[in-house]
Amino acid sequence: MSKDFISHVFEPFAQEDSCARTSYMGTGLGMAIAKQLTEMMEGNIAVESELDVGTTFTVTIPFELDSNYKEAYALENVDFSKSLSGLKVLLVEDNELNMEIAKFSLENAELESITMRKEVRD
Template sequence: MNIISNAVKYNKEKGEILLSYYETQVDDRHILFEFHCKDTGVGMSKEFQNHIFEPFTQETGGARSVYGGTGLGMPITKKLIEKMGGTIKFESEKNVGTTFMVQLPFLISADMKHAESQEDDVSIGGMRILLAEDNELNMEIAEFLLTNAGAEIIRASNGKEAVEAFAKSGVGEINVILMDIMMPVMDGLEATREIRTMNRSDASAVVIIARGGISIGQ
């Protein structure tokens, strides 16, 4: 969606956007899809093309600088695609346009109904998750994935903020805490100890998961 929204945002008046995809069966269990998004927009300078996937990088001095933004859209997009085992490439020419090419592999299921029933059994829709993460890019990616899955996110940029957010919440209001271990002000382990010793019924019961998938007990 970020690629398409950029194609719209940075296009010219009466410009065009062409979306296409191709599929190639790799073997009897895997298939590869390639998605193309081609626009007739303002394009990118050679210098900016070398840094487009770097966090907080924006092109200045051109039409792109008018629209602003955080400079996190493309780095997040690239990370998400790579987490899915895919690749992203692009071709761009200043004042001519840009074409993005994304390749994503998929597993061909022999029993789609069985796979769908398994997916239905696991859902985080409606859950309230306290997300403690000091790295802004990691925070953006995690929040994007979790909210897309239907969860409500409470953000904390360090352990102290996580402790304060949990203390302010109602009993049982937070279902899960995702806790980064290495954070400034107060690290994840100390924050966990603070939460576990609070005088409230859910302090010892709330699930706290450290980055890396380790469940933190008392």
């Protein structure tokens, strides 16, 4: 992503020069929606990018620990297979091995995975 475009990346319908696009043509709404959702949670979203190298988005959302937290609600005591069984998960990973490992883990949890295998970065 070019430095000039960074100042526009969170604007609705913003898209960088068409020569930089892949075969996927989005609407240009994704980052605007992500920013609005983050701000609704009193958070912040930042972007760092180097042209032809990569882009990093950092989302920071403040939260307070629940003072009424009880050990009974610890994650190790939750049976996720019953509460998540049958759900579909969109799995996006640019590393083939990581994709297979994640897919295997999701299948073990009785989740259906929809995968995107196209290279995210070159």
